[in-house]
Amino acid sequence: MLTVYGMADSGNCYKVKLALEQLGLAYRWVEVSTTKGETRTAEFLARNPNGQVPTLELEDGSFLPESGAILHYLAEGTPLLPGDRLARARVLQWMFFEQYTHEPSIAVARFILQFLKVPDHERLPALQQRGYEALAVMEHHLETRPFFVGQRLSLADLALFAYTHRAAEGGFDLAPYPAVQRWLDRCRAESGVSEMPAP
Amino acid sequence: MLTVYGMADSGNCYKVKLALEQLGLAYRWVEVSTTKGETRTAEFLARNPNGQVPTLELEDGSFLPESGAILHYLAEGTPLLPGDRLARARVLQWMFFEQYTHEPSIAVARFILQFLKVPDHERLPALQQRGYEALAVMEHHLETRPFFVGQRLSLADLALFAYTHRAAEGGFDLAPYPAVQRWLDRCRAESGVSEMPAP
Numbered sequence: 400m401l402t403v404y405g406m407a408d409s410g411n412c413y414k415v416k417l418a419l420e421q422l423g424l425a426y427r428w429v430e431v432s433t434t435k436g437e438t439r440t441a442e443f444l445a446r447n448p449n450g451q452v453p454t455l456e457l458e459d460g461s462f463l464p465e466s467g468a469i470l471h472y473l474a475e476g477t478p479l480l481p482g483d484r485l486a487r488a489r490v491l492q493w494m495f496f497e498q499y500t501h502e503p504s505i506a507v508a509r510f511i512l513q514f515l516k517v518p519d520h521e522r523l524p525a526l527q528q529r530g531y532e533a534l535a536v537m538e539h540h541l542e543t544r545p546f547f548v549g550q551r552l553s554l555a556d557l558a559l560f561a562y563t564h565r566a567a568e569g570g571f572d573l574a575p576y577p578a579v580q581r582w583l584d585r586c587r588a589e590s591g592v593s594e595m596p597a598p
Numbered sequence: 599m600l601t602v603y604g605m606a607d608s609g610n611c612y613k614v615k616l617a618l619e620q621l622g623l624a625y626r627w628v629e630v631s632t633t634k635g636e637t638r639t640a641e642f643l644a645r646n647p648n649g650q651v652p653t654l655e656l657e658d659g660s661f662l663p664e665s666g667a668i669l670h671y672l673a674e675g676t677p678l679l680p681g682d683r684l685a686r687a688r689v690l691q692w693m694f695f696e697q698y699t700h701e702p703s704i705a706v707a708r709f710i711l712q713f714l715k716v717p718d719h720e721r722l723p724a725l726q727q728r729g730y731e732a733l734a735v736m737e738h739h740l741e742t743r744p745f746f747v748g749q750r751l752s753l754a755d756l757a758l759f760a761y762t763h764r765a766a767e768g769g770f771d772l773a774p775y776p777a778v779q780r781w782l783d784r785c786r787a788e789s790g791v792s793e794m795p796a797p
Contacts, residue, residue, distance in 0.1 A: 449695065449735045463687055465694040472687035488662055488671035491690075495664040496648065498698045536648045 401426040402456040404446065406433055410506055410561035411466040412453040413595040417557045418473050420591040434514060467494045470554045479554050489548045493555035496536070497562075504529035506562045509569035513598040527570060534576050537563070541578035545585060552589050560586045565595055600625040601655035603645065605632055609705055609760035610665040611652040612794040616756045617672050619790040633713060666693045669753045678753050688747045692754035695735070696761075703728035705761045708768035712797035726769060733775050736762070740777035744784060751788050759785045764794055 401419070403426055405412030419426050431437045431452050438450045447454040447464040455463045455472070463469055471491075474480040481487055508526040511517055537559065540547065547555035564583050566573060573580055586592050600618070602625055604611030618625050630636045630651050637649045646653040646663040654662045654671070662668055670690075673679040680686055707725040710716055736758065739746065746754035763782050765772060772779055785791050 448738050449699065457684070461684075463684070463691060465691040465698075467694040468687045468691035471690050472683065475683055475686075484671065484674055485656070485660075485662070487674075488667045491670050492662060492664040492667035495666040495694075495697055498694055499664075499701075500648065502698075503702065539647050 401458065402429060403427070403453055404429050404431045404443070404456065405453040406431060408596050408598045409433070409452060410509075410565065410595060411502070414466050414558055414561045415453045415455065415469050415473075417560070417592060418470050418479065418554065420593070421479060421552070421557065421589070422473060422477055423591075424473065467491075467498060467558070470494070470558065474554050478551065479557070481549060481553065486548055490553050490555045493547045494558045496533075497558045500529070500536075501533040501559065502562060504533060505566055505569050505571060507569075508571070509562065509565065509598075512570055513568050523570070530566070530569065530571055534563075534566070534571065534573070534579060537582075538576045538578050541582045546582070552586065552592075556582075556586055557592075560592065561595065568598065600657065601628060602626070602652055603628050603630045603642070603655065604652040605630060606795050607797045608632070608651060609708075609764065609794060610701070613665050613757055613760045614652045614654065614668050614672075616760070616791060617669050617678065617753065619792070620678060620751070620756065620788070621672060621676055622790075623672065666690075666697055666757070669693070669757065673753050677750065678756070680748060680752065685747055689752050689754045692746045693757045695732075696757045699728070699735075700732040700758065701761060703732060704765055704768050704770060706768075707770070708761065708764065708797075711769055712767050722769070729765070729768065729770055733762075733765070733770065733772070733778060736781075737775045737777050740781045745781070751785065751791075755781075755785055756791075759791065760794065767797065 401424060403415055405415060405428060407430060431443065433452060437443060438452055444450055446462045449464060451464060453466050453469060455469045457463060463472060480490060504526045508523060508530055511520045511523060546552055600623060602614055604614060604627060606629060630642065632651060636642060637651055643649055645661045648663060650663060652665055652668060654668045656662060662671060679689060703725045707722060707729055710719045710722060745751055
């Protein structure tokens with residue numbers, strides 16, 4: 400059976416849970432807290448030398464880190480990853496957008512407010528600005544489309560749903576982004592898409 | 599013919615050039631400067647609403663942004679992207695590591711020193727620490743392997759070669775990382791792997 404080493408209230412880990420549940424795959428979840436230093440122990444670093452969750456343990460005992468790589472591995476050959484070459488690249492386009500632009504602003508603002516609990520942190524204004532810019536890019540794209548790529552849910556939606564549906568925890572107001580809100584509702588309507596636990 | 603909108607001294611753009619040259623594909627390069635605001639014009643935002651280079655224009659006139667997605671699109675079905683499902687996921691593992699952990703420290707330090715030219719910038723100490731942590735993860739991995747995935751050059755190597763071979767421009771000393779240095783030499787020995795232009 401697959402084993403996920405993850406932290407339940409981390410969006411990057413929650414994405415993996417979403418994909419496993421969408422795909423109906425059996426898995427074991429081992430809770431590992433980054434905030435308690437549990438990803439920096441010798442035991443954990445043997446699984447992932449980069450000391451991050453999520454890390455997936457495959458049935459042969461090998462380990463695969465990086466949420467984007469795990470999602471891609473799980474979804475190959477399923478409807479969550481389109482068969483067409485350009486459509487697959489577009490799914491990756493939005494997954495890289497999420498990891499490079501969206502997560503480092505929206506998820507980091509959430510971490511500062513919900514985990515560090517420092518509401519006047521000096522980085523927050525710049526993170527808010529970059530997060531709203533990311534939301535504007537998503538709004539523009541979703542104004543004319545039901546999902547990020549094609550006509551159905553893909554890994555691109557799962558990756559972006561994670562921190563977007565809890566953006567308020569990072570201090571973001573989604574009211575000016577109606578297409579993003581409609582897309583969140585469309586994702587929620589899919590079976591297997593549940594909310595992330597509160598921090 | 600494929601057209602790359604890119605900035606020659608950006609490592610993210612240079613990766614795309616490396617892949618095109620490794621694959622022997624014909625392309626046109628349109629120089630677009632982020633530092634002169636050329637990615638924020640209405641004309642450019644119509645190509646990529648996220649206002650970033652590289653952006654690839656395909657032969658049908660559509661546009662594909664995000665270096666990782668472009669690399670994947672170009673390399674599908676070639677030896678730069680392995681056929682095995684887990685090996686493909688491992689290539690993505692290192693590409694996401696590069697975009698989430700390596701580039702935001704090593705490339706940003708290089709940007710501060712070479713483009714902003716602020717050697718006492720307040721963010722540099724933290725960027726240096728995170729950059730050296732990323733190099734340590736690479737060193738550990740490369741101590742027992744010739745390339746990041748399997749026995750030959752893949753997209754994972756091209757993605758990580760870009761900012762690593764110019765890490766000195768971000769103030770990083772590679773002397774304590776002999777396996778990384780040997781891997782850089784192995785990459786340089788491949789035909790089509792040229793150096794990135796100086797900033």
